[in-house]
Amino acid sequence: GAGVSQSPSNKVTEKGKDVELRCDPISGHTALYWYRQRLGQGLEFLIYFQGNSAPDKSGLPSDRFSAERTGESVSTLTIQRTQQEDSAVYLCASSLSDRALHGYTFGSGTRLTVV
Amino acid sequence: AQSVTQPDIHITVSEGASLELRCNYSYGATPYLFWYVQSPGQGLQLLLKYFSGDTLVQGIKGFEAEFKRSQSSFNLRKPSVHWSDAAEYFCAVDPFAGGTSYGKLTFGQGTILTVHP
Numbered sequence A: 001g002a003g004v005s006q007s008p009s010n011k012v013t014e015k016g017k018d019v020e021l022r023c024d025p026i027s028g029h030t031a032l033y034w035y036r037q038r039l040g041q042g043l044e045f046l047i048y049f050q051g052n053s054a055p056d057k058s059g060l061p062s063d064r065f066s067a068e069r070t071g072e073s074v075s076t077l078t079i080q081r082t083q084q085e086d087s088a089v090y091l092c093a094s095s096l097s098d099r100a101l102h103g104y105t106f107g108s109g110t111r112l113t114v115v
Numbered sequence B: 001a002q003s004v005t006q007p008d009i010h011i012t013v014s015e016g017a018s019l020e021l022r023c024n025y026s027y028g029a030t031p032y033l034f035w036y037v038q039s040p041g042q043g044l045q046l047l048l049k050y051f052s053g054d055t056l057v058q059g060i061k062g063f064e065a066e067f068k069r070s071q072s073s074f075n076l077r078k079p080s081v082h083w084s085d086a087a088e089y090f091c092a093v094d095p096f097a098g099g100t101s102y103g104k105l106t107f108g109q110g111t112i113l114t115v116h117p
Helices: none
Strands: A005-007 A010-013 A019-024 A031-037 A043-050 A065-069 A075-079 A088-095 A110-114 B003-005 B010-014 B019-021 B024-026 B032-038 B044-050 B056-058 B064-068 B073-078 B087-094 B111-116
Touching: A005 A088, A010 A019, A019 A088, A019 A110, A031 A075, A043 A065, A043 A075, A075 A088, B003 B087, B010 B019, B019 B111, B024 B073, B032 B064, B032 B073, B044 B056, B044 B064, B044 B073, B073 B087
Parallel strands: A010 A110, B010 B111
Antiparallel strands: A005 A019, A019 A075, A031 A043, A031 A088, A065 A075, A088 A110, B003 B024, B019 B073, B032 B044, B032 B087, B056 B064, B064 B073, B087 B111
């Protein structure tokens, strides 16, 4: 597509439930990133995928968080047993391997509210 | 520790006034530098980026930024602000500049810009 697409745009879930967030990157973008933006704060890096290489999971805050990506296509971020502190906007970005030239393109995010 | 600092949490300017948003970073080498803008309910839009060369970078919407190595700064400027510029602005760095290493962006806390008519 023309841009990075994320779904759902909004998600309200009960504490303890699992949620799955989806990111559809720009076609041909080999790199994909997930970030979390809590209210009034900057973006926190969560996880990075580059082609078929092992993902960098160094930003995942706990083992309740996981993400998958098949090849260079869609990625899903799963949060198990959601907690109220998981409430945030989850942003996905993708880039070509030569990000220096092309930069990163962000999606509009999924706003997650845990009640 | 490696970090990106935006000292101003909230700035208010009058429409037509000039604007400067500050950004400082602490990395050993010059990273790639970015400014993004986020309007309410929207994703991040790239305003401009710096990798090398001319230290004054022009971006979209009339914005520019100047990289100053001696001050480890990358301040964003606009000579005349429009009401539509009201948004939150983020400075970001990619510390692994160059080569084939990937780019994990580190963001500042953001600066909220309010524009008075």
